Amino acid sequence: MEFSIAPPTPSGAGEIAEIHLQAMSSNLLLHAQFPSDEALGFLRAWLTKDSVDHLENPSQGVLVANKEGTGETLGFVKWTVHREPEGEEEHEELPDSCRAIYVYSYVELTARVRKEVMGTEPYYHVTYLCTSPAYAARGVGSRLLRSVMSLAEAEGTAVVLESTMDAVAFYQKLGFEIMQGLDMMLPAIGSSDPTELYEERCMVWRPDKL
Template identity: 35%
Template sequence: MFELSAPATGDCRRMAEIHVRAMDANPLLHAQFPTVDSIRRLEVFLAGHYESTIAPRSPGRSRALVARHLPSRQIVSFAAWDVPAEVEAGEVAEEERLESGDITKLKGCQKQYLENYAALSASAAVEALKGEKCYHLEFVCTDPQFQRMGAGEALTRAVMAAAQADGMLPVYLESTTVAAALYKRLGFVTLGGFGMDIPKRGSAEPTEDYREICMVWRPTKTG
């Protein structure tokens, strides 16, 4: 039902649209971008962000795959992840997170919730991985009209297969509590988690306890 492929430049606007639609149910999105206008600016920013990461000459560590729904031929889901950096002995590779870059300069964003999330998630990753090289699965986003049809699972399995082929590397991710069951079914195990207080949708007071779960999958040798 789905065909997986590397995205083309012309697919990036659709990826950004899917990102925003898929995250609409996540209260963190609305804490970070509380207005319709700020979310529109986010979508434009994400289109440019994904275009820059898939550029043929891009030296970055970011990778992406899209899932195309064969009956309709439209892209309905995508995965985005980082691969380990090549570093010299004694150096420490630092990952630039989406939430801590130029996104914090977007008009209407609530910068403190972007930066707080970036700091907490980075600290949790250091604690969980203790310097171990891995694939970091940052996003698996599916258009709500096509959720629960297997696209996200197919993309996740593709990233797992790529990590296994790339020196039997583990795959690390931060999951919402809602999505954790899918990852557990795929063999991911919980390493820890983190939380932060954010406003409920439509409010300015940080009264909601938002939590994410740190999970890892490790390939096993067969044969």
């Protein structure tokens, strides 16, 4: 399958949001944070705006994989470049339909772990890497991620990401190393009691691994 990698147009931001929701449809964290159709509607709108913001902000970036011939979007990657240590992030106000406690606690946890792992070292932070389920395991995600790795390599900069447990092996094949674990107790899908252990891994790639 032939596809090209390029920045999206602002009009493609909605399609990126849909791919995000499809790819993460079974993710326990997403459903803990956005447990209803109303909350997911808010997330869809937020993700659409977030893609446009990534196009306009010089310290952020977004790339999409487009199928040759049809232009269909197959997947995307988003990142933020941290050239200075991260400061404390102000919490965005969320509607009551969202479970803010799981949104804010995840943001705080991952920021703390990245600070412990990276210290004052600059890095590219891959925030989202999603492939349409219809095109999974066909090289889309690896091409997108390698594009970001090449940008980081040109600056001699590391790439950091938080991996779900089922994606750890994928990232390891591309040279990422597990640096630290992170975990939260979350409710099962459809529940409100935090009975389920949710885990991710903070992983780092450095230019000599490309």
